[in-house]
Amino acid sequence: DDKTKQAEVLRTAIEEAEAIVIGIGAGMSASDGFTYVGERFTKNFPDFIEKYRFFDMLQASLHPYGSWQEYWAFESRFIKLNYLDQPVGQSYLALKALMKDKKYHIITTNADNAFEVADYDMTHVFHIQGEYILQQCSQHCHAQTYRNDDLIREMVMAQQDMRIPWDMIPRCPKCDAPMEVNKRKAEVGMVEDADFQAQLQRYNTFLEQHQDDKVLYLEIGIGYTTPQFVKHPFQRMTRKNENALYMTMNKKAYRIPNSIQERTIH
Numbered sequence: 001d002d003k004t005k006q007a008e009v010l011r012t013a014i015e016e017a018e019a020i021v022i023g024i025g026a027g028m029s030a031s032d033g034f035t036y037v038g039e040r041f042t043k044n045f046p047d048f049i050e051k052y053r054f055f056d057m058l059q060a061s062l063h064p065y066g067s068w069q070e071y072w073a074f075e076s077r078f079i080k081l082n083y084l085d086q087p088v089g090q091s092y093l094a095l096k097a098l099m100k101d102k103k104y105h106i107i108t109t110n111a112d113n114a115f116e117v118a119d120y121d122m123t124h125v126f127h128i129q130g131e132y133i134l135q136q137c138s139q140h141c142h143a144q145t146y147r148n149d150d151l152i153r154e155m156v157m158a159q160q161d162m163r164i165p166w167d168m169i170p171r172c173p174k175c176d177a178p179m180e181v182n183k184r185k186a187e188v189g190m191v192e193d194a195d196f197q198a199q200l201q202r203y204n205t206f207l208e209q210h211q212d213d214k215v216l217y218l219e220i221g222i223g224y225t226t227p228q229f230v231k232h233p234f235q236r237m238t239r240k241n242e243n244a245l246y247m248t249m250n251k252k253a254y255r256i257p258n259s260i261q262e263r264t265i266h
Helices: 001-017 026-031 039-044 044-053 055-061 066-086 089-098 149-158 195-209 232-238 258-263
Strands: 018-022 104-108 125-127 130-137 181-182 214-219 245-249
Touching: 001 089, 001 214, 018 055, 018 125, 018 195, 026 089, 039 044, 055 066, 066 130, 066 149, 066 181, 066 232, 104 195, 104 245, 195 245, 214 232, 232 245, 232 258, 245 258
Parallel strands: 018 104, 018 214, 104 125, 214 245
Antiparallel strands: 130 181
């Protein structure tokens, strides 16, 4: 059948590649059942759905809440669900097994715990959109992120009527402004600290080292929300390197530029 054929093509492409650059988006976590719609959403956020008529978790996570108490009531529940308590995903384990003896690097627009909990070597992973568990100063006053797992769990326990207690709002150690989740916003970006810069550097070094090699650019579960991070660069790099192969595994088929169609599998 088609699935078996696709799996064989993928296996061959991986075997023949000298280096593999993998772009991973929301579709990969969704395929493991970690979706932002349906029961997983309605069971965990019934009060927010009732108040704001949200239709999915993404909309709810982008909503401009009127107070920090309400913001952190939502975010703490969201982070507990999509980071602290999210179990290991089968497709992440399968991918790790496929990469066992390969030179590879991953760039992901996801901000969940999927790679950490599947025990990847994190020096091979670049989180370009931040991570849910990290906090940054809401004023971006300095380039450092912070992690406090216990505080997130305490917020979930202590909240009432969709608000955390006032004195639980995390504060910036430098300017005392409230802290927020380390994620990119269209107009102001996000705090990119030394760890982020190191991830970026490792990714760019890998790309440079293999720019003329037989590279497989493998895109999994990536749509058109933020094509500037993975889809467009992958297509550009494939165009530049005649030894490269571009492969997409997405729910929808997106148009492939003519210049790379003969080196694309989708």
